[in-house]
Amino acid sequence: MTENIILSPVPDLSDLASSAVWSVRYRDPSGFDCQLSLESASGVEVLQRAQAALAKLSESGCTPIQISSATNGNTKAESVMCPIHNVPMRQYQKNGRSWYAHRLEDGNWCRGKAHDNR
Numbered sequence: 001m002t003e004n005i006i007l008s009p010v011p012d013l014s015d016l017a018s019s020a021v022w023s024v025r026y027r028d029p030s031g032f033d034c035q036l037s038l039e040s041a042s043g044v045e046v047l048q049r050a051q052a053a054l055a056k057l058s059e060s061g062c063t064p065i066q067i068s069s070a071t072n073g074n075t076k077a078e079s080v081m082c083p084i085h086n087v088p089m090r091q092y093q094k095n096g097r098s099w100y101a102h103r104l105e106d107g108n109w110c111r112g113k114a115h116d117n118r
């Protein structure tokens with residue numbers, strides 16, 4: 001068996017090269033939420049196909065789904081996410097100060113900082 005590790009002299013895209021998957025969620029003209037996934041051997045190729053797919057989608061009247069605003073009943077544009085728990089945080093105000101926090105399942109508060117509750 002020969003090991004085929006020797007790389008070609010051209011810039012290598014091996015970090016993109018193992019199967020690349022691209023997916024998009026969109027709403028089609030009749031109102032259905034759809035998901036389209038493209039898979040390709042290289043990231044460059046899948047992005048080219050993605051571009052073509054997006055052009056085709058907007059051509060046929062499909063619109064992108066904005067997940068952040070759609071799932072939230074609040075129409076507030078900005079939502080701050082907790083970097084630890086990846087959940088939306090609420091803004092609280094007291095004594096002229098404001099901060100973001102969310103409640104944990106055990107009843108403690110998290111302000112999005114790792115050492116806050118220790």
Ligand SMILES: [Zn+2]
Pocket residue numbers: 082083084085086102110111112
């Ligand atoms: Zn948190």
